[in-house]
Amino acid sequence: MITVSQVEFTGLGVVACRKVEMEPPPLRPDEVRxxxxxxxxxxxxLHVLDGHHPFAKPPMVTGHEISARVVELGAAVTSVAVGDHVVADPIMPCLQCRACRAGRFNLCEPPQVAGFRAPGFGRSSLVVPARNLHVAARNLSLSVLAFAEPAACAHHCISRLPVPCREDVLVIGAGTIGLSIVQALRIMGAGRITVIEPEPRKRDLACTLGAHRAVAPGGLDAAEKFTGVIDVVAAQATLTEACTRVVAGGTVICMGVPTGPREIPLPMMQRFERDLLSSGMYVPGDFDAAIGWLESGAFDTSALITDVFPVEQAEAAYARAREPSSIKVMIAFD
Ligand SMILES: [Zn+2]
Ligand SMILES: [Zn+2]
Structure with a gap:
């Protein structure tokens, strides 16, 4: 018998760290503990916790952004070794559909993602298919490694932005993802980076991490346009601003998660070939790139990880994650 600590949403708005006594489940040949x-x-x-997510509802074990150590291998596993430090991709693809056959596992429908439709990763002991794991250097801190998931989101987003559109980029929103996108743009060779963000501290941070300037909403000249605009908020107002601030032939990327349908100014989009693309999660190669950035130090998490709580204080950790002054809040299991 082992005791497993798990972070649970026990009801709407209620978070608990629960200790469960259990027999460790046996490993299939392709699985890793x-x-x-x-x-x-x-x-x-937080959307799930508040009951706003379309299909993931409490009670459930949450979690999809993790770092972990490998403790046991299934009989057929050769891609990782016991003791390896790893990140687990939370997407559980069917491997059969058209998207999966093209390697675009993020487009598999319906999406089976840990912490949403698939069991969450927020447990001290968990079993994951070996193909979901990405190994990192052991000298990289495990708290930094847990940032690989948001960094992979940012890598995927910039990969969607055509290279000519990276010349002069506007990023709307500078939370965890917006600040990760600023760094991804810097690392992947953007020309000039402008950020719109209401919080002064996050504007300063955006400039520290690579933005050339950061302004409050409403702070840009009416005539100013950009070759690429990344909307990390996806509200109606930000999407309208994104579509009207992109140059002819430029690209808007919807990176935020819209809460409902949105209007877009289609006539000026169509006539002048302003493209609207979207970015949703990541593919395995994005994790490898993100881990490389974290290992080299090119991607800096020091100001982004604002809090680390022990698992026993999971409730306080989720409360802190709601405060606008936090950026990435983590829970430590060891
Ligand atoms: Zn996430
Ligand atoms: Zn599939």
Missing amino acids: LALSHLGICGSE
């Missing part, structure tokens, strides 16, 4: 190290709290989980 992990000991969780750090769990990042994501804004999408």
